[in-house]
């Protein structure tokens with residue numbers, strides 16, 4: 005993959021995402037993005053929030069030329085080159101933490117429950133006390149999808165692999181709350197949700 009490839013979903017949700025995330029971000033600090041994909045979101049975040057240093061990552065190193073192309077286009081000093089990270093593997097938090105912000109868009113529906121458990125465990129350890137975990141994506145609510153399009157996508161994912169698909173929002177918020185995080189859920193366009201989870205200062 006080379007050049008400035010654009011993901012249509014990232015283009016669609018970017019403005020709303022930045023607007024909802026912005027007020028929750030610190031003035032300065034270190035931010036990690038999990039599963040950066042094209043890197044469009046993190047490039048826009050680095051431009052919009054110059055006091056924060058932004059680190060893109062993805063499991064797929066073949067994404068890096070595209071992330072680099074968006075990084076070059078952004079032309080900012082506070083956006084690092086991408087590094088490889090399997091967010092569903094055990095132990096990465098201890099090696100990379102602490103972060104002021106750990107940010108994830110559109111991955112949970114693509115992993116199994118077991119992988120999500122590891123990811124959440126690592127993500128919540130990776131953020132420093134007082135720091136922010138931000139998770140965006142489509143979710144089930146009371147076990148149900150919220151539109152025909154979401155129902156079709158969820159069914160398609162399940163058909164590909166019965167262990168993946170949309171996750172229940174209540175499961176995510178319960179896990180984060182049980183870890184002592186202050187959890188806030190915001191309705192976003194196209195039935196997506198943004199979960200902002202603040203780690204307590206004295207953890």
Ligand SMILES: C[S@@+](CC[C@H](N)C(=O)[O-])C[C@H]1O[C@@H](n2cnc3c(N)ncnc32)[C@H](O)[C@@H]1O
Pocket residue numbers: 011013014038039040041042061062063064067089090091092093108109110111114
């Ligand atoms: C649907 S894309 C989302 C990309 C980007 N966050 C966005 O919203 O445009 C999912 C991304 O997750 C990455 N990914 C899949 N499994 C992963 C894992 N275990 N750890 C980190 N990234 C992963 C894929 O390589 C892909 O770039």
